[in-house]
Amino acid sequence: MTSFKQQYLVIFIASITFLIFTALPGTAQDTELQESGAQPEITDTELDNAARAYTQMQVIHQEFQQSVQQTEDQEERQQLQDQANAKLISAIEKENLDVETYNHIMAQVQSDETLREEFIAKIQDTQ
Secondary structure (H helix, E strand, C coil): CCHHHHHHHHHHHHHHHHHHHHHCCCCHHHHHHHHHCCCCCCCHHHHHHHHHHHHHHHHHHHHHHHHHHCCCCHHHHHHHHHHHHHHHHHHHHHCCCCHHHHHHHHHHHHHCHHHHHHHHHHHHHHC
16 A cells, blocks of 8 residues: 555544544543553454444545535535434444444554554455
């Protein structure tokens, strides 16, 4: 994978993660884990599921961007955002993950270079 594609993928991961974080705020338990520094181990299965969910979320994000560009009505844009968020959550749940687990995985992927490379490889395998 070229450096440009890897950079784009990392930026896209961050933007999708941001959408999820804004759709559902974290729980108190997540905050406690982050503050204590204790990070639950991410299993290979969870990483596979997250990669499949991420791939589905790319499609949802692209569809959302196209739809938003076709309207200037703020109310309609908000409806599109709400629909996209519901679809993003559904994509996560379809892969046997909950939003908190997905967000945890994505945070780890962003902060751990080795895990990020493994995640990117799994994404490439799903495409």
